[in-house]
Every structure is written in structure tokens, then in C-alpha cells.
Amino acid sequence: MCPYFLNHMDNNVIEDVRNRLSVASSVTILTGAGISAESGVPTFRGEDGLWRNYRAEELATPQAFKRDPVLVWEWYNMRRERLSDIEPNQAHYALARLEKRVGDFTLITQNVDGLHEKGGSRNIIELHGNIWRVRCTGCGGIKENHDVPIDIPPYCMDCGGLLRPHIVWFGEMLPDDVLSSAYSALEICKIMIVVGTSGIVQPAASMAYTAKRAGAYVIEVNLEMTPNSGIVDRTIIGKAAEILPLLI
Numbered sequence: 001m002c003p004y005f006l007n008h009m010d011n012n013v014i015e016d017v018r019n020r021l022s023v024a025s026s027v028t029i030l031t032g033a034g035i036s037a038e039s040g041v042p043t044f045r046g047e048d049g050l051w052r053n054y055r056a057e058e059l060a061t062p063q064a065f066k067r068d069p070v071l072v073w074e075w076y077n078m079r080r081e082r083l084s085d086i087e088p089n090q091a092h093y094a095l096a097r098l099e100k101r102v103g104d105f106t107l108i109t110q111n112v113d114g115l116h117e118k119g120g121s122r123n124i125i126e127l128h129g130n131i132w133r134v135r136c137t138g139c140g141g142i143k144e145n146h147d148v149p150i151d152i153p154p155y156c157m158d159c160g161g162l163l164r165p166h167i168v169w170f171g172e173m174l175p176d177d178v179l180s181s182a183y184s185a186l187e188i189c190k191i192m193i194v195v196g197t198s199g200i201v202q203p204a205a206s207m208a209y210t211a212k213r214a215g216a217y218v219i220e221v222n223l224e225m226t227p228n229s230g231i232v233d234r235t236i237i238g239k240a241a242e243i244l245p246l247l248i
């Protein structure tokens with residue numbers, strides 16, 4: 001499928017997607033870091049994806065946390081501080097508006113920044129967890145924690161165990177209930193919009209294919225072509241905060 005580069009020639013593409021969305025009974029969205037880029041949140045594989053010369057793949061792992069929980073918490077403190085005064089952008093708000101209009105709406109996100117909830121979305125499946133939640137490595141208790149910075153290393157008030165970010169790290173399995181909710185939404189949706197993801201990390205990378213195979217009309221909104229571009233019905237190249245408000 002050739003990509004559509006949004007310009008004045010592409011109003012027919014926008015119109016077509018708007019018409020489809022206006023009659024869709026069930027819509028599922030999948031978002032990645034690109035939807036938060038215009039809020040100032042660095043993407044993972046963009047040029048600002050490094051911290052102290054570490055890549056996310058080297059820090060967001062159980063092995064890294066076991067080896068050096070303080071270093072990993074310092075990385076998360078940097079990310080929490082970056083996120084603490086960041087606001088949703090027009091792409092987040094557009095999806096929240098769409099949710100109010102569609103009978104059956106599910107937003108699946110790979111992002112852990114909490115911006116979809118802050119932007120008004122409600123039926124959210126956080127595939128990779130949430131940076132504003134911590135989980136005890138001892139008793140497993142999960143709590144909201146918005147301390148910026150969080151005292152490191154943080155310990156559980158209930159059992160004294162070491163707290164970790166409630167985030168799915170590389171090499172860890174996604175919770176079964178989260179995955180089954182996501183696949184249920186993908187199997188029944190009439191339209192799927194994939195926004196701001198490089199389509200590299202599984203299982204999210206295969207979700208466009210799952211929806212397409214189940215009969216959905218799949219649209220991709222991204223700054224560049226991705227492995228999903230060959231699977232979806234339409235790829236609209238551009239910034240999510242500009243394009244989603246046009247579509248919705």
C-alpha cells in the first residue's frame with residue numbers, strides 16, 4: 001500500500017477516513033511514543049533516545065534492575081521529572097473526543113507517560129504499564145506514586161520490599177489480562193488507527209495485522225513508513241497532533 005503524504009491533494013483521504021469514523025460502531029487505537037512527541041516526550045528510537053549513553057533496552061530490564069537498582073531508578077527519576085510538567089497534545093485530546101462519539105472504543109497504548117488519561121481518554125489498555133505506578137518486588141503491591149523525584153531506592157510501606165517501576169521491561173511477559181483485553185478489542189473493531197509507533201516491539205508490532213486479518217479497516221499515522229505500512233489500508237505521513245484532529 002503506497003503511503004499518503006498529507007497535503008492539499010490528500011483531502012479526499014482525510015474525508016474518507018472521517019466518513020468511516022463517523023459510522024464506525026467499534027474503533028480500536030494503538031499508540032506509541034510518537035503520539036507524545038509533540039508534548040515534548042522523547043521517543044525511544046529518535047535522536048534523543050539516549051541517557052548517559054544508555055539506551056532504554058539496556059536499562060529497562062530485570063537484569064539491569066537486579067544489577068543496579070539505583071541506576072535504573074535514576075533513569076526513571078529523570079523520565080518522571082521530564083514528564084511531571086508535560087501536558088497532553090491535540091492528538092491525545094482528539095482521541096478522547098472520538099471515544100465519546102463511538103459506542104465501542106478501546107485505546108491500547110505502549111506509552112507509560114499517562115498522557116492519554118490526562119487527555120481525557122478512559123478505556124485505556126496500558127500494554128507496558130505506567131511510570132506513575134510502582135510495584136513491590138516483595139508483596140507485589142501496586143501503588144500510584146507521583147513523587148518527583150522519588151527517594152531511591154524506594155521501599156514498600158507494607159512489607160519493606162524494594163519497589164520497582166510498574167512497567168513491563170524488555171524480556172518480561174505482558175500480563176495475560178492486559179493482552180487478552182487488547183486482542184478482544186482488535187478482533188471486533190471495524191476501524192483501527194495506529195499512531196506514532198515504529199512497529200518494531202512485539203506484541204504491539206503485530207496488532208495492526210491482527211485487526212486487519214479480523215476484517216478491520218486499518219489506518220496508520222506516523223512520521224515515517226514502518227513495517228506496518230505494508231499491512232494497513234492507509235498510511236498518512238505527518239505529525240499526530242496535526243493529523244488526528246483532522247481525522248476526528
Ligand code: APR
Nearest residue numbers: 032033034037043044045110196197198201222223239240
Ligand atoms: N507524530 C507521529 N509519529 C511520530 C511523531 C509525531 N509527532 N514523532 C515521532 N513519530 C514516530 C516515529 O517516526 C517512530 O516511527 O513515532 C515512532 C516512535 O517509535 P519508537 O521511538 O520506536 O517508539 P515506540 O514505537 O512507541 O516503541 C515501542 O519500545 O522501547 C520500547 O517499551 C518501549 O513502548 C516502547 C516500545
